[in-house]
Amino acid sequence: MIITELLGWLSDPDNWFSSTGLLVQTLWHLYYCVLSVLVASIIAMPIGLWIGHTGRGGATVVVLSNSMRALPTLGLVTLFVLLAGIGEAPTLAGLVILAIPAVLSGAYAGVQSVPKDVRDAAKGMGMTPLQQLWQVELPNAAPLLFGGVRTAMLQVVATASVAAYVGLGGLGSILLEGIKTYSYGQTLAAALFIALLAVLLDALLSRLSRILTPRGIRVGRPAAAAGGA
Amino acid sequence: MIDELTHYFSSPSNREVVLESLGQHIYLALVPLVLGALLAVPAGRFAQRVPKVRGVLLGSANILYTIPSLALFVIIPALIGTGATASINVVIALTIYNAALLARPVMEGLDSVPEHIVTAATALGYRSRRRFFAVEVPLALPVLSTSLRVASVSNVSLVSVGALIGIGGLGRLFTDGFQRDYLTPILIGVVLTLLLAMAGDLLIVALRRLCTPWQRATSGGR
Numbered sequence: 291m292i293i294t295e296l297l298g299w300l301s302d303p304d305n306w307f308s309s310t311g312l313l314v315q316t317l318w319h320l321y322y323c324v325l326s327v328l329v330a331s332i333i334a335m336p337i338g339l340w341i342g343h344t345g346r347g348g349a350t351v352v353v354l355s356n357s358m359r360a361l362p363t364l365g366l367v368t369l370f371v372l373l374a375g376i377g378e379a380p381t382l383a384g385l386v387i388l389a390i391p392a393v394l395s396g397a398y399a400g401v402q403s404v405p406k407d408v409r410d411a412a413k414g415m416g417m418t419p420l421q422q423l424w425q426v427e428l429p430n431a432a433p434l435l436f437g438g439v440r441t442a443m444l445q446v447v448a449t450a451s452v453a454a455y456v457g458l459g460g461l462g463s464i465l466l467e468g469i470k471t472y473s474y475g476q477t478l479a480a481a482l483f484i485a486l487l488a489v490l491l492d493a494l495l496s497r498l499s500r501i502l503t504p505r506g507i508r509v510g511r512p513a514a515a516a517g518g519a
Numbered sequence: 520m521i522d523e524l525t526h527y528f529s530s531p532s533n534r535e536v537v538l539e540s541l542g543q544h545i546y547l548a549l550v551p552l553v554l555g556a557l558l559a560v561p562a563g564r565f566a567q568r569v570p571k572v573r574g575v576l577l578g579s580a581n582i583l584y585t586i587p588s589l590a591l592f593v594i595i596p597a598l599i600g601t602g603a604t605a606s607i608n609v610v611i612a613l614t615i616y617n618a619a620l621l622a623r624p625v626m627e628g629l630d631s632v633p634e635h636i637v638t639a640a641t642a643l644g645y646r647s648r649r650r651f652f653a654v655e656v657p658l659a660l661p662v663l664s665t666s667l668r669v670a671s672v673s674n675v676s677l678v679s680v681g682a683l684i685g686i687g688g689l690g691r692l693f694t695d696g697f698q699r700d701y702l703t704p705i706l707i708g709v710v711l712t713l714l715l716a717m718a719g720d721l722l723i724v725a726l727r728r729l730c731t732p733w734q735r736a737t738s739g740g741r
Contacts, residue, residue: 360676362690362708364683364694365679365690365712368696369693369709372697452683462589465590465593478594481591481593485587485590
Protein backbone atom coordinates (compact mmCIF):
# COMPACT_ATOMS: atom_id res chain seq x y z
CA MET A 291 0.00 0.00 0.00
CA ILE A 292 2.85 2.29 0.86
CA ILE A 293 4.58 1.23 -2.31
CA THR A 294 1.52 2.11 -4.37
CA GLU A 295 1.44 5.54 -2.71
CA LEU A 296 5.09 5.98 -3.58
CA LEU A 297 4.64 4.86 -7.17
CA GLY A 298 1.52 6.96 -7.47
CA TRP A 299 3.38 10.06 -6.44
CA LEU A 300 6.34 9.24 -8.64
CA SER A 301 4.15 8.58 -11.67
CA ASP A 302 3.07 12.22 -11.83
CA PRO A 303 5.61 13.97 -14.10
CA ASP A 304 4.83 17.24 -12.35
CA ASN A 305 6.43 15.89 -9.17
CA TRP A 306 9.63 15.30 -11.11
CA PHE A 307 9.95 18.23 -13.43
CA SER A 308 8.22 21.22 -11.84
CA SER A 309 10.34 23.96 -10.29
CA THR A 310 9.79 22.40 -6.85
CA GLY A 311 10.02 18.84 -8.18
CA LEU A 312 12.48 16.10 -7.36
CA LEU A 313 15.03 16.89 -10.04
CA VAL A 314 15.33 20.60 -9.37
CA GLN A 315 15.38 20.11 -5.61
CA THR A 316 18.04 17.41 -5.94
CA LEU A 317 20.18 19.90 -7.82
CA TRP A 318 19.57 22.53 -5.14
CA HIS A 319 20.44 20.02 -2.43
CA LEU A 320 23.62 19.12 -4.26
CA TYR A 321 24.46 22.78 -4.76
CA TYR A 322 24.02 23.65 -1.06
CA CYS A 323 26.11 20.69 0.02
CA VAL A 324 28.97 21.11 -2.43
CA LEU A 325 29.10 24.85 -1.79
CA SER A 326 29.15 24.43 2.01
CA VAL A 327 31.81 21.75 1.98
CA LEU A 328 33.89 23.73 -0.52
CA VAL A 329 33.79 26.88 1.59
CA ALA A 330 34.47 24.88 4.76
CA SER A 331 37.45 23.21 3.05
CA ILE A 332 38.88 26.51 1.88
CA ILE A 333 38.69 27.80 5.44
CA ALA A 334 39.61 24.70 7.42
CA MET A 335 42.11 22.83 5.29
CA PRO A 336 45.00 25.29 5.45
CA ILE A 337 44.45 25.71 9.19
CA GLY A 338 44.30 21.95 9.77
CA LEU A 339 47.40 21.33 7.67
CA TRP A 340 49.30 24.05 9.46
CA ILE A 341 48.25 22.83 12.90
CA GLY A 342 49.29 19.33 11.91
CA HIS A 343 52.61 20.64 10.62
CA THR A 344 53.49 22.65 13.70
CA GLY A 345 51.74 20.35 16.16
CA ARG A 346 50.45 23.37 18.05
CA GLY A 347 46.76 23.51 18.86
CA GLY A 348 46.20 19.87 17.98
CA ALA A 349 44.40 19.12 21.24
CA THR A 350 41.94 21.93 20.55
CA VAL A 351 41.11 20.47 17.14
CA VAL A 352 40.43 17.04 18.62
CA VAL A 353 38.22 18.42 21.40
CA LEU A 354 36.39 20.66 18.91
CA SER A 355 35.64 17.88 16.46
CA ASN A 356 34.60 15.49 19.22
CA SER A 357 32.24 17.92 20.89
CA MET A 358 30.68 18.79 17.52
CA ARG A 359 29.24 15.29 17.46
CA ALA A 360 27.12 16.10 20.49
CA LEU A 361 25.54 19.23 19.03
CA PRO A 362 21.93 18.69 17.92
CA THR A 363 21.77 19.96 14.34
CA LEU A 364 18.07 20.80 14.47
CA GLY A 365 18.69 22.91 17.58
CA LEU A 366 21.59 24.69 15.95
CA VAL A 367 19.71 25.37 12.75
CA THR A 368 16.65 26.80 14.53
CA LEU A 369 18.83 28.80 16.90
CA PHE A 370 20.87 30.15 14.05
CA VAL A 371 17.86 31.26 12.06
CA LEU A 372 16.18 32.94 15.02
CA LEU A 373 19.39 34.82 15.71
CA ALA A 374 20.50 35.63 12.17
CA GLY A 375 17.21 35.73 10.34
CA ILE A 376 15.47 33.45 7.88
CA GLY A 377 17.12 33.08 4.50
CA GLU A 378 19.54 31.03 2.53
CA ALA A 379 22.70 32.84 3.56
CA PRO A 380 22.47 32.35 7.34
CA THR A 381 21.42 28.73 6.92
CA LEU A 382 24.28 28.05 4.53
CA ALA A 383 26.65 29.73 6.96
CA GLY A 384 25.38 27.28 9.57
CA LEU A 385 26.14 24.35 7.24
CA VAL A 386 29.64 25.67 6.65
CA ILE A 387 30.23 25.94 10.40
CA LEU A 388 29.02 22.36 10.84
CA ALA A 389 31.35 21.10 8.13
CA ILE A 390 34.47 22.83 9.41
CA PRO A 391 35.42 20.55 12.34
CA ALA A 392 35.36 17.37 10.24
CA VAL A 393 37.56 18.91 7.52
CA LEU A 394 39.84 20.47 10.13
CA SER A 395 40.37 17.27 12.08
CA GLY A 396 40.83 15.24 8.89
CA ALA A 397 43.56 17.57 7.68
CA TYR A 398 45.18 17.64 11.11
CA ALA A 399 45.03 13.87 11.57
CA GLY A 400 46.36 13.40 8.03
CA VAL A 401 49.49 15.44 8.63
CA GLN A 402 49.91 13.91 12.07
CA SER A 403 49.81 10.44 10.53
CA VAL A 404 52.86 11.11 8.37
CA PRO A 405 55.68 8.98 9.80
CA LYS A 406 58.29 10.95 11.67
CA ASP A 407 61.21 9.58 9.64
CA VAL A 408 59.54 10.77 6.45
CA ARG A 409 59.30 14.30 7.82
CA ASP A 410 62.86 14.11 9.11
CA ALA A 411 64.03 13.02 5.68
CA ALA A 412 62.26 15.98 4.09
CA LYS A 413 63.84 18.34 6.57
CA GLY A 414 67.24 16.68 6.09
CA MET A 415 67.03 17.25 2.34
CA GLY A 416 66.88 20.95 3.08
CA MET A 417 63.23 21.58 2.30
CA THR A 418 61.70 24.73 3.67
CA PRO A 419 58.73 24.24 6.03
CA LEU A 420 56.34 25.18 3.22
CA GLN A 421 57.99 22.71 0.86
CA GLN A 422 57.78 19.99 3.51
CA LEU A 423 54.10 20.69 3.97
CA TRP A 424 53.26 20.94 0.27
CA GLN A 425 55.46 18.25 -1.23
CA VAL A 426 55.70 15.68 1.53
CA GLU A 427 53.07 16.04 4.22
CA LEU A 428 50.11 16.95 2.02
CA PRO A 429 50.38 13.94 -0.35
CA ASN A 430 50.90 11.60 2.60
CA ALA A 431 47.97 13.13 4.42
CA ALA A 432 45.63 12.69 1.45
CA PRO A 433 43.68 9.59 2.61
CA LEU A 434 42.77 11.00 6.02
CA LEU A 435 42.28 14.46 4.56
CA PHE A 436 39.66 13.11 2.17
CA GLY A 437 38.18 11.06 4.98
CA GLY A 438 37.47 14.35 6.72
CA VAL A 439 35.88 15.81 3.60
CA ARG A 440 33.66 12.74 3.22
CA THR A 441 32.51 12.96 6.82
CA ALA A 442 31.79 16.65 6.34
CA MET A 443 29.81 15.94 3.18
CA LEU A 444 27.63 13.31 4.86
CA GLN A 445 27.02 15.64 7.76
CA VAL A 446 26.01 18.43 5.41
CA VAL A 447 23.73 16.28 3.23
CA ALA A 448 21.90 15.22 6.38
CA THR A 449 21.79 18.66 7.94
CA ALA A 450 20.64 20.33 4.73
CA SER A 451 17.63 17.98 4.79
CA VAL A 452 16.91 19.05 8.35
CA ALA A 453 17.48 22.70 7.49
CA ALA A 454 14.54 22.57 5.11
CA TYR A 455 12.53 23.01 8.30
CA VAL A 456 13.77 26.58 8.58
CA GLY A 457 13.22 27.33 4.92
CA LEU A 458 16.25 26.05 3.04
CA GLY A 459 15.14 24.40 -0.20
CA GLY A 460 16.36 21.06 -1.41
CA LEU A 461 15.01 17.55 -0.95
CA GLY A 462 14.23 18.16 2.70
CA SER A 463 11.54 20.65 1.71
CA ILE A 464 9.76 17.99 -0.37
CA LEU A 465 10.02 15.55 2.53
CA LEU A 466 8.68 17.97 5.13
CA GLU A 467 5.88 19.14 2.86
CA GLY A 468 4.89 15.51 2.48
CA ILE A 469 4.72 15.13 6.25
CA LYS A 470 2.65 18.29 6.59
CA THR A 471 0.14 17.23 3.95
CA TYR A 472 0.06 13.56 5.05
CA SER A 473 1.28 12.56 1.61
CA TYR A 474 3.34 9.58 2.55
CA GLY A 475 4.33 8.72 -1.01
CA GLN A 476 5.90 12.15 -1.40
CA THR A 477 7.71 11.92 1.94
CA LEU A 478 9.08 8.51 1.09
CA ALA A 479 10.20 9.53 -2.39
CA ALA A 480 12.14 12.49 -0.97
CA ALA A 481 13.66 10.31 1.74
CA LEU A 482 14.81 7.77 -0.83
CA PHE A 483 16.36 10.53 -2.93
CA ILE A 484 18.18 11.95 0.11
CA ALA A 485 19.53 8.52 1.00
CA LEU A 486 20.58 7.90 -2.59
CA LEU A 487 22.26 11.30 -2.87
CA ALA A 488 24.23 10.68 0.32
CA VAL A 489 25.38 7.24 -0.75
CA LEU A 490 26.31 8.39 -4.28
CA LEU A 491 28.17 11.49 -3.07
CA ASP A 492 30.12 9.39 -0.59
CA ALA A 493 31.04 6.85 -3.25
CA LEU A 494 32.06 9.65 -5.61
CA LEU A 495 34.28 11.31 -3.02
CA SER A 496 35.81 7.97 -2.15
CA ARG A 497 36.61 7.48 -5.83
CA LEU A 498 38.00 11.00 -6.10
CA SER A 499 40.16 10.51 -3.05
CA ARG A 500 41.64 7.37 -4.56
CA ILE A 501 42.41 9.16 -7.81
CA LEU A 502 44.00 12.12 -6.09
CA THR A 503 46.05 10.06 -3.64
CA PRO A 504 49.58 9.52 -4.93
CA ARG A 505 50.10 5.95 -6.03
CA GLY A 506 52.98 5.33 -3.64
CA ILE A 507 50.81 5.51 -0.52
CA ARG A 508 47.66 4.03 -2.00
CA VAL A 509 47.53 0.99 0.25
CA GLY A 510 43.96 0.30 1.34
CA ARG A 511 44.01 2.59 4.32
CA PRO A 512 40.58 2.77 5.94
CA ALA A 513 38.78 6.05 5.55
CA ALA A 514 38.05 7.97 8.72
CA ALA A 515 34.81 6.92 10.36
CA ALA A 516 31.87 8.47 8.62
CA GLY A 517 29.37 10.49 10.60
CA GLY A 518 25.74 10.20 9.70
CA ALA A 519 23.79 13.02 11.20
CA MET B 520 19.18 35.49 30.20
CA ILE B 521 18.73 34.29 33.78
CA ASP B 522 15.47 36.23 33.88
CA GLU B 523 14.33 34.50 30.72
CA LEU B 524 15.15 31.11 32.21
CA THR B 525 13.36 31.71 35.50
CA HIS B 526 10.41 33.09 33.59
CA TYR B 527 10.31 30.02 31.35
CA PHE B 528 10.60 27.58 34.20
CA SER B 529 8.08 29.43 36.35
CA SER B 530 5.33 27.94 34.21
CA PRO B 531 4.43 24.43 35.40
CA SER B 532 3.46 23.35 31.89
CA ASN B 533 6.88 24.37 30.57
CA ARG B 534 8.58 22.43 33.34
CA GLU B 535 6.47 19.44 32.48
CA VAL B 536 7.30 19.66 28.77
CA VAL B 537 11.03 19.88 29.47
CA LEU B 538 11.03 16.96 31.90
CA GLU B 539 8.88 14.81 29.67
CA SER B 540 11.04 15.55 26.62
CA LEU B 541 14.19 14.84 28.58
CA GLY B 542 12.85 11.48 29.73
CA GLN B 543 11.80 10.56 26.21
CA HIS B 544 15.16 11.69 24.86
CA ILE B 545 17.05 9.45 27.28
CA TYR B 546 14.84 6.50 26.38
CA LEU B 547 15.17 7.08 22.63
CA ALA B 548 18.95 7.37 22.83
CA LEU B 549 19.63 4.57 25.27
CA VAL B 550 17.48 1.72 23.95
CA PRO B 551 19.06 1.74 20.45
CA LEU B 552 22.53 1.79 21.98
CA VAL B 553 21.83 -1.37 23.95
CA LEU B 554 20.03 -3.07 21.05
CA GLY B 555 22.73 -2.02 18.59
CA ALA B 556 25.46 -3.47 20.78
CA LEU B 557 23.46 -6.68 21.25
CA LEU B 558 23.21 -7.00 17.46
CA ALA B 559 26.78 -6.00 16.69
CA VAL B 560 28.47 -8.49 19.03
CA PRO B 561 27.13 -11.70 17.45
CA ALA B 562 27.34 -10.21 13.94
CA GLY B 563 30.89 -9.04 14.50
CA ARG B 564 31.88 -12.35 16.01
CA PHE B 565 30.45 -14.26 13.08
CA ALA B 566 32.11 -11.95 10.56
CA GLN B 567 35.42 -12.13 12.38
CA ARG B 568 35.45 -15.88 11.83
CA VAL B 569 34.20 -15.90 8.25
CA PRO B 570 36.24 -13.63 5.96
CA LYS B 571 33.57 -13.50 3.25
CA VAL B 572 30.96 -12.25 5.69
CA ARG B 573 33.42 -9.71 7.00
CA GLY B 574 33.60 -7.79 3.74
CA VAL B 575 29.86 -7.89 3.22
CA LEU B 576 29.13 -6.76 6.77
CA LEU B 577 31.62 -3.91 6.68
CA GLY B 578 30.39 -2.77 3.28
CA SER B 579 26.74 -2.74 4.22
CA ALA B 580 27.49 -1.13 7.58
CA ASN B 581 29.28 1.69 5.76
CA ILE B 582 26.37 2.26 3.40
CA LEU B 583 23.76 2.16 6.18
CA TYR B 584 25.75 4.66 8.19
CA THR B 585 25.81 6.98 5.19
CA ILE B 586 22.03 7.40 5.03
CA PRO B 587 20.89 10.66 6.67
CA SER B 588 18.77 10.19 9.78
CA LEU B 589 15.73 12.11 8.58
CA ALA B 590 15.55 9.87 5.51
CA LEU B 591 15.94 6.71 7.55
CA PHE B 592 13.25 7.79 10.01
CA VAL B 593 10.84 7.99 7.06
CA ILE B 594 11.99 4.92 5.11
CA ILE B 595 11.70 2.53 8.05
CA PRO B 596 7.92 2.67 8.48
CA ALA B 597 7.61 1.98 4.75
CA LEU B 598 9.72 -1.15 5.10
CA ILE B 599 8.17 -2.62 8.21
CA GLY B 600 4.72 -1.07 8.16
CA THR B 601 4.79 0.84 11.44
CA GLY B 602 2.88 4.09 11.72
CA ALA B 603 4.67 7.07 10.18
CA THR B 604 4.94 8.88 13.51
CA ALA B 605 5.59 5.94 15.83
CA SER B 606 8.59 6.36 18.11
CA ILE B 607 9.64 2.82 17.23
CA ASN B 608 10.87 4.25 13.90
CA VAL B 609 13.46 6.37 15.67
CA VAL B 610 14.46 3.43 17.87
CA ILE B 611 14.93 1.15 14.86
CA ALA B 612 16.80 3.76 12.82
CA LEU B 613 19.23 4.51 15.61
CA THR B 614 19.63 0.81 16.35
CA ILE B 615 20.68 0.33 12.72
CA TYR B 616 23.19 3.18 12.99
CA ASN B 617 24.60 1.82 16.24
CA ALA B 618 24.88 -1.74 14.96
CA ALA B 619 26.56 -0.42 11.79
CA LEU B 620 28.92 1.73 13.80
CA LEU B 621 29.80 -1.01 16.30
CA ALA B 622 30.25 -3.91 13.85
CA ARG B 623 33.78 -2.89 12.87
CA PRO B 624 35.08 -2.24 16.41
CA VAL B 625 33.61 -5.55 17.60
CA MET B 626 35.68 -7.29 14.93
CA GLU B 627 38.75 -5.23 15.62
CA GLY B 628 38.32 -5.65 19.36
CA LEU B 629 38.06 -9.42 19.02
CA ASP B 630 41.01 -9.37 16.62
CA SER B 631 43.02 -7.52 19.23
CA VAL B 632 42.65 -10.33 21.78
CA PRO B 633 46.04 -12.09 21.74
CA GLU B 634 45.87 -15.59 20.34
CA HIS B 635 47.83 -17.06 23.25
CA ILE B 636 45.23 -15.83 25.73
CA VAL B 637 42.48 -17.57 23.81
CA THR B 638 44.61 -20.71 23.67
CA ALA B 639 45.33 -20.46 27.40
CA ALA B 640 41.61 -20.15 28.15
CA THR B 641 40.92 -23.19 26.00
CA ALA B 642 43.64 -25.10 27.85
CA LEU B 643 42.03 -24.12 31.15
CA GLY B 644 38.90 -25.88 29.98
CA TYR B 645 36.78 -22.99 28.78
CA ARG B 646 34.20 -24.04 26.21
CA SER B 647 33.90 -21.69 23.28
CA ARG B 648 30.79 -19.87 24.47
CA ARG B 649 32.08 -19.29 28.00
CA ARG B 650 35.49 -18.34 26.65
CA PHE B 651 33.87 -15.81 24.37
CA PHE B 652 31.90 -14.05 27.11
CA ALA B 653 34.37 -14.45 29.96
CA VAL B 654 37.65 -13.88 28.13
CA GLU B 655 37.33 -12.45 24.63
CA VAL B 656 34.56 -9.89 25.11
CA PRO B 657 36.09 -8.35 28.26
CA LEU B 658 39.47 -8.06 26.54
CA ALA B 659 37.82 -6.43 23.52
CA LEU B 660 36.06 -3.87 25.73
CA PRO B 661 38.72 -1.13 25.53
CA VAL B 662 38.48 -1.01 21.73
CA LEU B 663 34.72 -1.38 21.83
CA SER B 664 34.07 1.29 24.45
CA THR B 665 35.62 4.02 22.30
CA SER B 666 33.01 3.34 19.63
CA LEU B 667 30.25 2.96 22.19
CA ARG B 668 31.05 6.51 23.28
CA VAL B 669 30.80 7.78 19.71
CA ALA B 670 27.53 5.92 19.26
CA SER B 671 25.99 7.23 22.46
CA VAL B 672 26.96 10.83 21.77
CA SER B 673 25.67 10.72 18.21
CA ASN B 674 22.42 9.09 19.36
CA VAL B 675 21.80 11.90 21.78
CA SER B 676 22.29 14.47 19.04
CA LEU B 677 20.30 12.54 16.39
CA VAL B 678 17.20 11.88 18.49
CA SER B 679 16.16 15.52 18.21
CA VAL B 680 15.83 15.21 14.42
CA GLY B 681 12.86 12.97 15.19
CA ALA B 682 10.95 16.10 16.18
CA LEU B 683 10.45 16.74 12.45
CA ILE B 684 8.34 13.58 12.21
CA GLY B 685 6.60 14.26 15.50
CA ILE B 686 8.83 12.33 17.91
CA GLY B 687 12.09 13.45 19.27
CA GLY B 688 12.48 14.21 22.94
CA LEU B 689 14.26 17.50 23.39
CA GLY B 690 13.87 18.18 19.66
CA ARG B 691 10.33 19.24 20.51
CA LEU B 692 11.80 22.26 22.27
CA PHE B 693 13.50 23.26 19.01
CA THR B 694 10.38 23.04 16.86
CA ASP B 695 8.23 24.70 19.55
CA GLY B 696 10.74 27.49 20.00
CA PHE B 697 11.09 28.02 16.27
CA GLN B 698 7.35 28.19 15.66
CA ARG B 699 6.87 30.67 18.50
CA ASP B 700 10.00 32.67 17.60
CA TYR B 701 11.15 32.02 21.16
CA LEU B 702 14.86 31.47 21.86
CA THR B 703 14.73 30.25 25.45
CA PRO B 704 13.38 26.72 24.88
CA ILE B 705 15.81 26.20 22.00
CA LEU B 706 18.75 27.19 24.19
CA ILE B 707 17.48 24.96 27.00
CA GLY B 708 17.19 22.11 24.52
CA VAL B 709 20.70 22.58 23.14
CA VAL B 710 22.24 22.81 26.61
CA LEU B 711 20.32 19.79 27.94
CA THR B 712 21.33 17.78 24.84
CA LEU B 713 24.98 18.62 25.42
CA LEU B 714 24.74 17.75 29.11
CA LEU B 715 23.01 14.50 28.29
CA ALA B 716 25.70 13.59 25.75
CA MET B 717 28.37 14.38 28.31
CA ALA B 718 26.63 12.35 31.02
CA GLY B 719 26.29 9.33 28.73
CA ASP B 720 29.94 9.61 27.76
CA LEU B 721 31.11 9.77 31.37
CA LEU B 722 28.87 6.84 32.26
CA ILE B 723 30.43 4.67 29.55
CA VAL B 724 33.94 5.63 30.64
CA ALA B 725 33.07 4.80 34.25
CA LEU B 726 31.48 1.47 33.28
CA ARG B 727 34.48 0.61 31.20
CA ARG B 728 36.87 1.30 34.05
CA LEU B 729 34.69 -0.81 36.30
CA CYS B 730 34.66 -3.70 33.82
CA THR B 731 38.36 -3.68 32.97
CA PRO B 732 40.15 -3.49 36.34
CA TRP B 733 43.27 -5.17 34.93
CA GLN B 734 43.94 -2.13 32.77
CA ARG B 735 44.33 0.10 35.78
CA ALA B 736 46.50 -2.49 37.51
CA THR B 737 48.96 -2.86 34.65
CA SER B 738 49.17 0.33 32.67
CA GLY B 739 46.97 2.89 34.33
CA GLY B 740 45.42 3.37 30.91
CA ARG B 741 42.47 5.68 30.59
